[in-house]
Amino acid sequence: MQIGIVGLGLMxxxxxQALKEKHTVFAYDRNPDSLQYGLDHQLIHEAAxxxxxxAEKAExxxxxxxxxxxxxxxxSNQKLFRSGTVFIDISGTKVRLVNDVVPLLRDDVDMIxxxxxAGKEKIGIRYADxxxxxxxxxxxxxxxxxxxxxxxxxxxxxxxMGFKTVSYLSPDDHDEIIAFTSQLCHVLALALMDSxxxxxxxxxxxxxxxxxxxxxAMINTPLWQELFLDNKPYLMEQIxxxxxxxxxxxxxxxxxxxxxxVDMMEKAKHLRMQxxxxxx
Amino acid sequence: MQIGIVGLGLMxxxxxQALKEKHTVFAYDRNPDSLQYGLDHQLIHEAAxxxxxxAEKAExxxxxxxxxxxxxxxxSNQKLFRSGTVFIDISGTKVRLVNDVVPLLRDDVDMIxxxxxAGKEKIGIRYADxxxxxxxxxxxxxxxxxxxxxxxxxxxxxxxMGFKTVSYLSPDDHDEIIAFTSQLCHVLALALMDSxxxxxxxxxxxxxxxxxxxxxAMINTPLWQELFLDNKPYLMEQIxxxxxxxxxxxxxxxxxxxxxxVDMMEKAKHLRMQxxxxxx
Numbered sequence: 001m002q003i004g005i006v007g008l009g010l011m012x013x014x015x016x017q018a019l020k021e022k023h024t025v026f027a028y029d030r031n032p033d034s035l036q037y038g039l040d041h042q043l044i045h046e047a048a049x050x051x052x053x054x055a056e057k058a059e060x061x062x063x064x065x066x067x068x069x070x071x072x073x074x075x076s077n078q079k080l081f082r083s084g085t086v087f088i089d090i091s092g093t094k095v096r097l098v099n100d101v102v103p104l105l106r107d108d109v110d111m112i113x114x115x116x117x118a119g120k121e122k123i124g125i126r127y128a129d130x131x132x133x134x135x136x137x138x139x140x141x142x143x144x145x146x147x148x149x150x151x152x153x154x155x156x157x158x159x160x161m162g163f164k165t166v167s168y169l170s171p172d173d174h175d176e177i178i179a180f181t182s183q184l185c186h187v188l189a190l191a192l193m194d195s196x197x198x199x200x201x202x203x204x205x206x207x208x209x210x211x212x213x214x215x216x217a218m219i220n221t222p223l224w225q226e227l228f229l230d231n232k233p234y235l236m237e238q239i240x241x242x243x244x245x246x247x248x249x250x251x252x253x254x255x256x257x258x259x260x261x262v263d264m265m266e267k268a269k270h271l272r273m274q275x276x277x278x279x280x
Numbered sequence: 281m282q283i284g285i286v287g288l289g290l291m292x293x294x295x296x297q298a299l300k301e302k303h304t305v306f307a308y309d310r311n312p313d314s315l316q317y318g319l320d321h322q323l324i325h326e327a328a329x330x331x332x333x334x335a336e337k338a339e340x341x342x343x344x345x346x347x348x349x350x351x352x353x354x355x356s357n358q359k360l361f362r363s364g365t366v367f368i369d370i371s372g373t374k375v376r377l378v379n380d381v382v383p384l385l386r387d388d389v390d391m392i393x394x395x396x397x398a399g400k401e402k403i404g405i406r407y408a409d410x411x412x413x414x415x416x417x418x419x420x421x422x423x424x425x426x427x428x429x430x431x432x433x434x435x436x437x438x439x440x441m442g443f444k445t446v447s448y449l450s451p452d453d454h455d456e457i458i459a460f461t462s463q464l465c466h467v468l469a470l471a472l473m474d475s476x477x478x479x480x481x482x483x484x485x486x487x488x489x490x491x492x493x494x495x496x497a498m499i500n501t502p503l504w505q506e507l508f509l510d511n512k513p514y515l516m517e518q519i520x521x522x523x524x525x526x527x528x529x530x531x532x533x534x535x536x537x538x539x540x541x542v543d544m545m546e547k548a549k550h551l552r553m554q555x556x557x558x559x560x
Contacts, residue, residue, distance in 0.1 A: 118487055136488075137486065167485070178485065181486045187529045188468065190544065191522060191525030191529055192464075192468065193548035194548050195518070195521035195524065196460060202461070204447045205457045205461050206397065207397040207398055208398070208399075208416075209465045210465050211555075213469070217549055217551075218556065228529075229541070236530055238475070239526055239530045239533075242526065243523050243526055244475065245474045246468070250519045250520070253508050253516060261508065265470055265504065268469075268470040269470075269473075269498055272473050276491075
């Protein structure tokens, strides 16, 4: 197929690389250096000098933009695209986006809202790597407008990229579970770094558990502040659940309640081990 | 040197393997299968049938026991050991242990309290692997009784195992910083699993950030409940700090305060990136 990528950063570059073998990949980025890098490193077949040129050529367009840039992109540019064009969103939140963007769409174009649950704590095309998708989870959030033909197409492309599991969720279910598995984990890593006792040189007293746990604190701030705010109600709820969970441990430790502590630990361990077995 | 290991599990087995090339390693474990495994897989030179036999041969004894087993071990067995024997503790907490164990020690033996900050979310000698120590941090918590000769010896052995940084801390400083970098991370991973929304099959909606963050929830419950309870005051303090950190994020998100949010994120990111650069 003729695939267009708008925004050639870490995600756009990785998607381009992952799809380039089976498809023809065009890309547009407002930064010409990123396009040149994509060409030089064989991540894309062709660099489009502007959006009009990309719109002429591509049937499928991956919008690899920050969530708050999707609405203005559609407003300003959808007139350039051919009838039948399928836009694919890859943002980490959905309720706000689906509500705001679907009413903007021309009748003769479609947008499929998806979430490739994969990434890196890095910014920019220099870190693009199709390996980040292998064996991972992909979520599609269908809207009433989406045809099954288009959904199948997008699912097929996710499989081409190497994703193992493709699931379908409503916007609310997506944002609730992702608030937990993704946004909360980032808030947590940041809050943990923030609460570090400042009087010690941390680096001398950490092990792999701490490094793994705080890796995602090396965050793309402009992107993630949007994701946090876009998913505000569910994320606040998940922060509250986690605080309750921490308070349960605090109480059991304070009361020296070994029975309760061991019981909670065994349940959490069991839940995590189940995930391990089934995911990998 | 003639090195004895008491308790041939994940840590004892890994220490044995790491020291075996330069030293002679004897081991005792109450489970004969573990000793046989150690012999079969060339992790140790010799299996001692009982503690008396180990005591006869070894100059240095690594006590690879759960923290609450150290005191009874010393009480029951120190009479068997030669004058001048140096015991090395490897537990993850120190205040309680130093307070309780030092008064029990015979005048003519010494104990060095240390913390190799390395491990695996696995139990038993079958997972022993000297690679877990390479490039990691080691902490020594000296007592007034320790001679500089003995401290140098133990630091040298840590270097032989592959540890990169060896630091010296007081029992209180150790327990405060380790409550943060180690015990809190484990409580956090457990509390996070505990707060998972139960209505979704988690495995379909997680990415590497969630997997990394919760890896340590696959915990050795009997060991870690001791560590949590042994380090109660500092751990409770660190849980409180983390809850405050989460509440700060909750508030900024609730108030849609982008300026505050971005400022907090950038500070946490900076702290984490500093650690990255200096550790690896």
